[in-house]
Amino acid sequence: MRINCPFCGERGNDEFSYLGDASVVRPDASAPDAADAFYAFAYERRNVAGPTQELWYHSAGCHAWLVVTRDTRTHEISDVKPAQDIALERQNSASTTP
């Protein structure tokens, strides 16, 4: 499997470390259901057969955190974005949501 790092270009997956599900979002610690939400955040994961968003770290390369969209059935990678960009998108959409 090869991953197209947005900074370095296409590299073998030996240069990357898999860090887990990138779709989970840290819950609001002040919410009334925070304890349950943090339990789900830490432990509950979907076992998806299809496209998933995963966090990968370019550990032997540019040290960038990446969000990789990968199909778990075929290993086909359809998208790779810097995790920082995804975080900023989420931050912006959260701040514009009434």
Added chain:
Amino acid sequence: MSDLANGLRAEQHSAIVERPDVAVTHISARRGMLAGLNDAARAAFGVEFPLTPRALDAHGMTIVWAGPEQWLLIEPASKGVDPSLQHAKTFSGFASVVDVSDSRTIFQMAISRPSDVLVQSMGIDFEDTSFKPGDVAITHVSHLGVMVWRLPDGRGYEFACARTYTKDFRSWLDRF
């Protein structure tokens, strides 16, 4: 091994030298400060820092992309002078500036064409059409983290590795 192969091998070995004469400064842009940093770089060096994996010669130094919004400045060392202090003043408020001269070893390979050492060591396409003068790659050699760049003037290649691994990296290069 043929005489020709032996000759090439000897040429490659003699071409790899450690550069003891350089000061290396690591520059890391602070969040949201890239534009200001590049304005300061343009004023001080006449160029902006490369935003893609590229190296360029400017102001008597080589500026090497070292990851997103990070660079190494490699320049001749003079005794008793720490160039990172001047860089820290130049980029004050825009970047974190650290003297890493003692934590990096720079090797130079003075060859114009990719050698077996390069091709067989790293998972990078070193063909002339893919890895052109000024191109940079951050990768690994048998699990040792290495930066490699083709000198902007095409005279050869340089490598930066953690000083801790200097002997191991050199030993790996000498296997070819």
